[in-house]
Amino acid sequence: MVSKDLLEILACPSCKGDLDYDPQADTLTCRNKHCPECGMPVDDNGKCQDEECGKVSHTFVALRYRVEDDIPNMLIYEAEKLPI
Ligand SMILES: [Zn+2]
Ligand SMILES: [Zn+2]
Structure with a gap:
């Protein structure tokens, strides 16, 4: 479980x-559009905001973070990528 206080300050x-x-x-899920390759945000044209990645996508993913022993694992590369 994650405490209410912690939930209030947590963001993707x-x-x-x-x-x-x-x-x-x-689990904690961010339902915004993220690059399916690296999980970083994309702009209005579907282009990944990460300079090294820079991939242009037409499909995107939500990110689902696991909570392990009451501690949210907020590592983007360990988050589960859910097609949206
Ligand atoms: Zn997000
Ligand atoms: Zn990317």
């Missing part, structure tokens, strides 16, 4: 978006 480390907490699965 990629896009700073709001996170949906699922207490049953103990």
Whole structure:
């Protein structure tokens, strides 16, 4: 479980978006569009904002972060990528 206080200050480390907490699965999900390659945000044209990646995509992913021993794992590269 993640405490309410912590939930209030947590944001997606990629896009700073709001996170949906699922207490049953103990996961935090950011439903904004992210690059399917690297998980960074994309601009209006679908271009990845990460300079090294720079991939232009037509499909995007949501990011789902796991909570491990009450501590959210907010590493973008370890987040599960869900097609949206
Ligand atoms: Zn995000
Ligand atoms: Zn990318």
